[in-house]
Amino acid sequence: MEDGTPLRERLVDVGVEIVAAEGIAALGLREIARRAGVSHGAPRRYFPTHRSLLSAIAGRGFDALKDRLDTSLRPDGDPRAQVCLLADVYVGFAVEHRPMFELMFRHDLLDGGDEADSRSRLREKTLPLFASLVALIARHQRTRAARRPSPGPEP
Template identity: 55%
Template structure:
């Protein structure tokens, strides 16, 4: 590995850790450089703009989430609803353990910017969800991609509202599993 690649990857890793531990307001090129142990100008050599560094951190998050999803599905046994439940739990777990990175990954300005083709990194996860929905719910109406979109919107809402503490306040729930089961039942007719 070239020395340049090591610094670039370290900046992405440190930026992701900073996001997860201290939130988006703590993420600046200067702070990432300081924590990565490089000069404050070093990030600009690899990422000409702050948006490009944030896009690289988001891409790393999508890669990590995809790896977790594929690993979860490899380990998950059972019928399609059980596998879909395992995937949904992995998604919610990622959102809970990587809060800052999760929020960054779905920022519209990053996805629309075209930097690092983030859309190309995120869409395979949606196709995976759609395929599992099609297997778990073979009825053609509404189409699997529409049900998958509604399910993803619910999962994203659970993740965000759970992270903000709103669902606990509103429902008294102490973990998101009951909410996940209700969501899967609403979209598939049964929870695994």
């Protein structure tokens, strides 16, 4: 590639640009290849199926969401405030990047079908993200439970 970007990454970059500008329906293999300046067969060297390329593009969406959450949330912050902030950031991302958000949560990409390789790569991005969200909510619940007054002795 003339810009020095490896072709696999360039194909994903182009896919991210297309989904942001035109939506999921425009994410055809031929169109991505054309905009990347390669033959229509070139993507198959890196992505055996259209779904595997879409999974890689969706992975970029999860990276962007995680970066936004990492920038906004503070591990030592008040858990209740952090859960509220998490919700704001999550919904804000969904609203601002709706086509990407829709792509990220397509069940056929998350499940991966018979494409264990693309499924595992996308799972590598989704599971840690959601584990951190669950941990934050659990921390909020523990803090909330600790603040509750304990019941007094029975009369």
